Amino acid sequence: xxxxxxxxxxxxxxxxxxxxxxxxxxxxxxxxxxxxxxxxxxxxxxxxxxxxxxxxxxxxxxxxxxxxxxxxxxxxxxxxxxxxxxxxxxxxxxxxxxxxxxxxxxxxxxxxxxx
Amino acid sequence: xxxxxxxxxxxxxxxxxxxxxxxxxxxxxxxxxxxxxxxxxxxxxxxxxxxxxxxxxxxxxxxxxxxxxxxxxxxxxxxxxxxxxxxxxxxxxxxxxxxxxxxxxxxxxxxxxxxxxxxxxxxxxxxxxxxxxxxxxxxxxxxxxxxxxxxxxxxxxxxxxxxxxxxxxxxxxxxxxxxxxxxxxxxxxxxxxxxxxxxxxxxxxxxxxxxxxxxxxxxxxxxxxxxxxxxxxxxxxxxxxxxxxxxxxxxxxxxxxxxxxxxxxxxxxxxxxxxxxxxxxxxxxxxxxxxxxxxxxxxxxxxxxxxxxxxxxxxxxxxxxxxxxxxxxxxxxxxxxxxxxxxxxxxxxxxxxxxxxxxxxxxxxxxxxxxxxxxxxxxxxxxxxxxxxxxxxxxxxxxxxxxxxxxxxxxxxxxxxxxx
Numbered sequence: 001x002x003x004x005x006x007x008x009x010x011x012x013x014x015x016x017x018x019x020x021x022x023x024x025x026x027x028x029x030x031x032x033x034x035x036x037x038x039x040x041x042x043x044x045x046x047x048x049x050x051x052x053x054x055x056x057x058x059x060x061x062x063x064x065x066x067x068x069x070x071x072x073x074x075x076x077x078x079x080x081x082x083x084x085x086x087x088x089x090x091x092x093x094x095x096x097x098x099x100x101x102x103x104x105x106x107x108x109x110x111x112x113x114x115x
Numbered sequence: 116x117x118x119x120x121x122x123x124x125x126x127x128x129x130x131x132x133x134x135x136x137x138x139x140x141x142x143x144x145x146x147x148x149x150x151x152x153x154x155x156x157x158x159x160x161x162x163x164x165x166x167x168x169x170x171x172x173x174x175x176x177x178x179x180x181x182x183x184x185x186x187x188x189x190x191x192x193x194x195x196x197x198x199x200x201x202x203x204x205x206x207x208x209x210x211x212x213x214x215x216x217x218x219x220x221x222x223x224x225x226x227x228x229x230x231x232x233x234x235x236x237x238x239x240x241x242x243x244x245x246x247x248x249x250x251x252x253x254x255x256x257x258x259x260x261x262x263x264x265x266x267x268x269x270x271x272x273x274x275x276x277x278x279x280x281x282x283x284x285x286x287x288x289x290x291x292x293x294x295x296x297x298x299x300x301x302x303x304x305x306x307x308x309x310x311x312x313x314x315x316x317x318x319x320x321x322x323x324x325x326x327x328x329x330x331x332x333x334x335x336x337x338x339x340x341x342x343x344x345x346x347x348x349x350x351x352x353x354x355x356x357x358x359x360x361x362x363x364x365x366x367x368x369x370x371x372x373x374x375x376x377x378x379x380x381x382x383x384x385x386x387x388x389x390x391x392x393x394x395x396x397x398x399x400x401x402x403x404x405x406x407x408x409x410x411x412x413x414x415x416x417x418x419x420x421x422x423x424x425x426x427x428x429x430x431x432x433x434x435x436x437x438x439x440x441x442x443x444x445x446x447x448x449x450x451x452x453x454x455x456x457x458x459x460x461x462x463x464x465x466x467x468x469x470x471x472x473x474x475x476x477x478x479x480x481x482x483x484x485x486x487x488x489x490x491x492x493x494x495x496x497x498x499x500x501x502x503x504x505x506x507x508x509x510x511x512x513x514x515x516x517x518x519x520x521x522x523x524x525x526x527x528x529x530x531x532x533x534x535x
Contacts, residue, residue, distance in 0.1 A: 006314035010169045011418055013310030049315065052164045053291065054176055054263055062266045064163040064179050073319065080291050094183050111163065112179035 003044055009035040013066050016040045047073040051110070055086040055098055063088050063114050065098055069106035079103045119224040120195075121437045123147035123211050125202050125378065127229045128157020130410025132185035133423040134229045137430025139192045143437045147195045147223070149202055149213060153171065155189070157233055158256070159419065161263045164284055166311075170420035181419060193515035194389045205378040207403045218414075227433040228443040230393065230401075230408040231426065234372040234415055236281075242370060244276075246333030248339075255281040255369035259288070268292050270365025274342050275299045276330045278306035278313075281409035282369025283513055287316035296322045297361050300344050302329040302351055305480055306507040307371075309417070329353065330366065339364050382406060389457035390414045396433035396443040397460045397471045399425065407433045414459050414474060418510050432467075447518070452528030454478050456505070463518060464524070471513045475527050477503045488513060490521045503529060 001021065007014040012032060017041045019026040025041045031034035042048060054062040071079060079102055088098050092110045099108040121143045124131045127150025135148050154160065159167070162178030162439040169175055172184070189196065200215035209228050214220045228366035236254040251270055253261070259281065260268045271294050274284045278301040286296045299317060304327050306313055317324055325344065331353050332343040369423040374392040376384075384401045385394045393401040399409050409429035410422040436442065458475040473488065481503045488496040488511060493515050503509060511527075 006310050006318075008311040009175075011166070011309050011311065013314070027162075039131075048174070049319070051166050051291075054163060054266065054364065056266065062264065064177060065261065066165060066177055074178045076291065094180060111177040113161070 005040055007031060007039050009039050010097055011013055011034075018044050020044045042070075049073050049076065051076055051079055051083075053080060053083050055088045055108075057088050057090050057092075057114060059090060061114065063092055063098070064111045065108050066111050067102065067106040068094045068097075068109050069104075071103040071106050075103050082109065116218075116221075118221065120147045121214060121225070122147070122227045122229065122433050123209075123223060123225035124148045124229040124231055125205070125211070126150065126157065126233060126410075126412070127152070127155040127196065127198065128231065129159060129185065129234065129419050130412070130426040130429075131157070131183065131229070131231035132182070132189055132406075132435070133426035134231055134409055134430035135194050136185065136188045136192065137427040138229070138434045139194055139430075141431045141434035143434040144193060145227075147197065148189065148475060149200050149211070150196065151201045153199050155196065155198065156188050161256070161259050162284075163263050164288070167419050169322075170418065171423060178276035178419075185423070202378060205382040207383045207406070209405055225405075226437045227405045227407065228382075229352050229426075229433050230376075230384075230412050231410050231428050231429075232375045232378065232412040234374045234411040236368070237371040237373055239368055242276075242368070244330055247336060249333070249338050250489070251335070251337035251339035251365045252333065253365070253367055255279070255285045255367045258285050258365075258367050262288055262292060268294055270294060270339075270363075272297060272361075272363040273365045273367060274330065274344070274361050274363045275367045275369060277301065277368060277370035278308050278324060278326075279369040279371065280308040280312050282367060283308045283312040283316040285367055285369070286322050287320060290320045290322065292516055294365075296320070297363055298323050298325055298329060298344065300325045300328040302327070302347055305504060305506070309506075331358065334365060338367055342366060349465045360368045372411065374412045374415065376412060379408070379412070384408075386501060387457065387459075389451065389514075390459060394461045395459065396445070396462045396464050396467070397428075397469075398464070398467055399460070400432060400433075400436065400443045405433075407436075414457075414508075417506070421508070447490075447521070448524040449473065450524065450526050451475065452487075452526040454481065454484075454529035454531055455527050458527040465518055468515065470515050472516065472529060473511045473513055475509050475511075476505055476507075477509065477529055478505060480504050480530060481531050486511065487528050487530060488525060489528070490523045490525050493521065495521070495525070517519065 002048040159178035159182040167181040345353035393408040409426040446465040
């Protein structure tokens with residue numbers, strides 16, 4: 001099977017053609033770099049995204065967060081539900097783990113420091 | 116109380132932070148950064164999505180993470196920072212009037228000033244969209260602040276006008292938080308946003324993008340109840356009979372950014388009507404001695420990485436100006452020729468050593484075209500491009516040696532074979 005994708009790894013946004021058979025990637029064309037190849041190979045098998053959002057802090061404010069790794073795209077809304085149930089203790093430092101293994105081995109980590 | 120500084124930087128976002136570090140590292144240690152918000156980082160604080168810093172740090176950072184890298188650099192140096200401080204006025208003699216609860220109102224004197232105020236969003240008023248004025252109409256950036264900083268969702272059924280990156284990012288963000296984004300309408304035949312944002316913000320969530328469409332009416336009295344969307348012709352005029360109706364409670368505008376140059380005008384700094392930012396030399400000095408400009412207050416950049424790079428240039432030369440006291444003098448004017456909407460810097464001082472990076476945007480989508488930099492009949496640079504789009508800033512490096520060889524002015528133009 002052939003699929004045409006827009007790479008999301010960087011602002012260039014290469015148009016990539018992937019040929020694959022089931023879970024076996026046969027060829028990747030149009031990518032300007034190796035990140036694109038990795039993205040396209042994963043995208044036709046199991047699309048993944050880094051999820052960014054915010055969690056409520058105990059003082060009522062918000063702490064921005066992201067998943068430490070890309071997570072399966074079909075899990076985004078399920079993970080959003082988990083994220084929106086979190087109340088995080090303060091202070092937090094950038095990079096602190098807010099929820100361990102929130103999905104598929106990825107942690108939820110703080111992307112800013114809050115007092 | 117200290118009332119004079121070697122360099123005062125107005126704005127503590129990505130441009131101001133990078134300019135401060137660069138000015139300091141190039142020899143001027145008496146630097147003050149003035150930020151009106153309560154924290155440093157500017158708009159990056161509400162840009163919680165990732166994708167920042169790939170050019171500069173070779174990794175994908177969220178906005179706050181990108182800002183934190185520079186805030187740490189500022190904190191590691193003896194750079195003074197005032198937050199929660201508003202600059203009320205600026206004079207061409209570099210007097211900066213500020214106000215805040217700590218200092219009250221006071222007048223500061225700088226030897227050099229770096230303008231780093233960023234930009235703001237074009238509003239509904241600028242587009243004259245018909246309809247009443249109900250609640251539920253926001254700029255995309257305002258909605259972003261509500262969702263990411265204040266923590267509430269400004270609406271449940273959303274139509275977005277304009278396909279700029281902030282609008283695309285907000286389409287995804289509001290969808291993830293439980294809203295239904297019904298449509299993104301773009302009056303142009305192409306999106307002004309990045310391709311990857313079309314893919315990961317719209318396609319991922321099956322949000323339709325209507326190119327050549329615009330909102331022709333907003334309905335609702337107290338609250339938005341719906342919008343009418345119409346197709347437009349090649350002159351961007353709505354076509355009768357193409358109206359579609361959407362029931363929605365919220366409309367977001369993502370229709371462009373305008374450099375915020377009120378202070379610049381007060382200081383009598385000449386502006387370019389094309390960029391709506393200051394006219395500058397390649398060292399980012401404006402036509403007023405010792406006042407520099409960088410980042411989105413100068414020209415709206417596509418990526419924050421390029422804002423940082425430009426701010427470092429401004430910081431370095433502001434430092435040089437303080438140490439050597441010499442201002443730029445014009446030898447060459449740079450202008451935008453055929454199919455180019457603007458080129459920057461607008462002026463090149465031949466006495467400033469080094470190659471000159473030219474930034475410009477094209478007026479339309481062009482395929483298999485040639486970009487030319489000419490001076491009179493002489494072609495200084497010629498580069499073939501497979502594709503040029505208005506949404507992506509183009510750059511060319513002009514070698515110092517080439518500049519020494521010419522006397523006349525420079526024109527940047529695009530020769531086009533096929534216009535698609």
